[in-house]
Amino acid sequence: MFFSRSALILCALACATPPTFARTSDPITVVVPFAPGASADVTMRAIAQKLTEQSGQTVIVENRSGGGGIIGAEAVKSSAGRGTMLYQSNIGSHGINPSLYGDRLTYDAIKDFKSVSLLWRFPSVLAVSSQSQARDVASLIKLASEKNLTYGSAGTGSSGHLLGAMLSEATGKPMTHIPYRGAAPAIVDLAANRIDFFFVSYSSIRKLVEDGRLRVLAVASDKRMKLLPDIPTLAERNVNGVVVDSWFGVSAPAGTDDATIDRLHKLFAAAARDPEIVRKLESDGVEAVGSTPLEYDAVIKTDIERLGSVVRRIGVTPE
Template sequence: MLQLSTIALAAFAALPAVHAQAQAWPTKPITLVVPFPPGGPTDMVARVLAQNVSEQLGQSMIVDNKPGANGNIGNAFVAKAAADGYTVLYNTSSIALSPALYKKLSYNVNTELAPVVLTAVVPLALVVNPDKVKANTVADYVQFAKAQNGRISYGSAGNGNVTHLAAFQFAQHFGIEATHVPYKGSAPADVDLVAGQIDFLTDTINSVSAFIKDGKLKLLAVSTPKRLPNFPQAPTLAESGMTGYESGAWQGVMVPVKTPKDVVDRLNTAFNKALKDPEVLKKLAIQSTEPLGSTPAEYGAYVKKEIARWDSVVKSTGVSLD
């Protein structure tokens, strides 16, 4: 009798472990929400990383594009989602700009989203349509633009996006009067610049590189401290009259704030490993995208620092969206 009871107790004690194992994450596909359109610069990097992370976790990571409102539609969707590890946000630097630009947001990045990892940064490129203006340098374009007396426009990936503020800073610095035309992502803005519907952009380099190589867009300068290996002929904006200027569109991963720590840690490990994978690095290098990587705590501190930095920039430019 004692022996049977001992066996029964041992079996009962093992049940929680079996149950926990059966519930181990992930047991189904994971949705990676990209708050910008398909084919854009954020989407391109997200899909490269998602494929590698899927292979590591043994479950599909499905990219779900939810564009609009400078990424805030997708950001809010994830902030309100179940904190079970199956809805993940692939955010951009726009998440740090929005608190300064919008008086009312439907989510709070500090209280509703938890940091997972800082993934990459994509340099910005100042580009123009070579059929509309024969400018070979920033100085050439500044001279042309000033002569238009306000009859030029610039596009962006959306109101308050880093592509918007960078172009605004460029125009403000050189005293160029221009009208801002916001789009729902980089891809449609790029197409309209090629078609001559707008006059210039400061877009992410991975979004415009194919147009530059085909001669459909002219690259005048880049936003990095040093010239890019893929485009060594292009000077930096700092070299071109904006002394000390540096900017870029950084990207990262966040989840709903109550997501279990073990899930956050597994996602962090998987993304960091992906950012060191030779094939991933090769694909990112083609896009002139710099891989980063971090702990959740490091990314959280970085986001807070960026929120403070962009708050200062927004106040200095006077840009407001509501």
């Protein structure tokens, strides 16, 4: 059979695979802006493994910690066209950093990325030492009338820092922020009663609570946790507006085409909603999500505005 040269060219163009951001045969690399072994890293690896089991798609988790998430975000921002690289976006990198760093931030959380899916989220709990005089929220506020309370956080500008400042604002009581280099050393000082309270994920302190060394007074969320049905929200104790849910998802470079975003969203959402993953997360007080890209966009934009106003009111500057 004879084909003209022009027909062969047209056929080649029609059959060629377009140079999209991600092809099924290519591995996906997810850049995690936390150190190996961190809870966000462990959860991302579990979801990546489940995604591979479900679809056969290879997923590589690469840790690029440091700079409050900036190092990892910069790497993914500039990766378009050089392989399938995604970023484990989170409340810090995409919710707090835009206001915390302002013009000094080297990426734009909205313009430089496209949302793929919100994968999981969890509230913080208000915890005190078992040695504390505070037995509930009311007695903690009463204690704040008698002395200047100190509260720890995983670092300046972290969700724990903002929640402590929001509690001070909501109660009208001055409270002193003590930043730590991560949650672990803050938890040690909390258990020893060297700081008065700490807003932290329940999974980080669960063993100390079960051992009787820490006490949970309230949940900083709109609803109670399934894992702690007897622990009230702060709003139930007439402390309103002190709500920050930490969240984690995946985002792609801004140049990623919509068809690829759709394919990636389906892969990651299915993995996050797998019953095994859901059970694992729920056992730690974490909610599996697997949202659409538009739903994740809405979460990011809402928190940039809401948490940005908190950052500006309390005058937070990066360390």
